[in-house]
Amino acid sequence: MKDLFLFSGFISYDHSWSFIFHVILTGIVCLLIARAATSSMQLVPRGTQNIAEAYLMGVMTMGRDTFGSEELARKYLPMIATVGFMVLIANVMGIIPGFHSPTADINYTLALAIIVFLYYNFEGIRTNGFKKYFGHFMGPSPLLAPIMFPVEILSHMSRVVSLSFRLFGCIRGDDLFLAIILVLAPWIAPLAPYTLLTVMGLLQTFVFMMLTTVYLAGAVIISEDH
Template sequence: MEGVFTYLGAIFGHGQMMFVAHLILVAIIVLAIAKMATKSFRAVPNGTQNVMEAYLGGVIAMGKDVIGEDLARKYLPLVAAVGMFIFVSNVIGIIPGFESPTSNINITLPLALLVFFYYNYEGIRKNGVVHYFAHFAGPVKALAPLMFPIEIVSHLSRIISLSFRLFGNIKGDDLFLWVLLMLVPFIAPLPAYLLLTFSALLQTFVFMILIYVYLAGAVAIDEEHEKAPNPAVDTMGAV
């Protein structure tokens, strides 16, 4: 935010370079955590390894109900890495003198585009181009001319939804903290920090679960069709 003191802003100025500097800082923190967790594996984990194993187990459990355990493990590297980056980016803005990279649309938009292109790539790779885009038309062929453009718009809107939800919430949190520190610059109320930490965690969770949801919709097309009711079978059963 222009005019708000940040340590890196004092060095690089309050422009795009400040966000790049915070982005590099977040990357260094994430890599440092990964290095600490993997420098000495133990059968009975402790310290950072214990925390990271619990985190990875939680990510798998999150995706298990959405996409199945096998696929949840397959896409674990993507979801876990994005989750770590977003969480550290969100939390670092709570510390006075730093700013969240995710409060900048230039950061959240590439993240949304990464997810968008990846889940479409996975859907095409697994099902083929024709079969993948054919499911956009829906199960009723007569409604295909209506459903296909609606599905295209729906998928494109996910880019806006992912990027602006994260950007808007974190930007709002940063503005809230800015006003709070202006009113009470030395003693900021503890409940406000707890609320901001919860918000950072919640936004990370939402982004991660949506990655699994979008991947499930892209790679599990056949399963969706099998679960969909068959009008012919229903009619025969009724007779």
């Protein structure tokens, strides 16, 4: 990190400062894009509004397919779309020379994973009630409850690790790969890696959003059999 040029380095190359700088910058970019998309709404969308509406329609389609309900897809659209947008901007930021991906830091991805974990459990309890929600952790038979309950708890806790480390590992690896390419061949090789890393950033954003949607669906839609 210290051997590469970063705009945050004009103030300090301290890791904590660089992380905070890029997290705040990610939030500012998200707000500016959202502002640009909604500042002059038109019946026939153009420019940023068109891109934003296409993105939201994609999230709606994913939600509809996962929840099996238009109502639930609309209800959780703000949460899923916002998380996805924050992940996307953070992923892509590291591809731009002079910037670093916040998602290449475990603190950022872990914070997002904990937010998703708390939110879907809260929604599960709020929608189904405490007893019914945790009752489905017991499995289909009371005899299996002593085994199933600890297994389900561990399974849900592992989702935090899965969400955070998958995103962190992929983006950190992408950043290191790009850094090596820029050191070895700064004027010749970067174009192909830029394209590849952009695709990877988009893919990891989709995976994070898809898992968030699946976890939400599993929490709020509980079969009566359980």
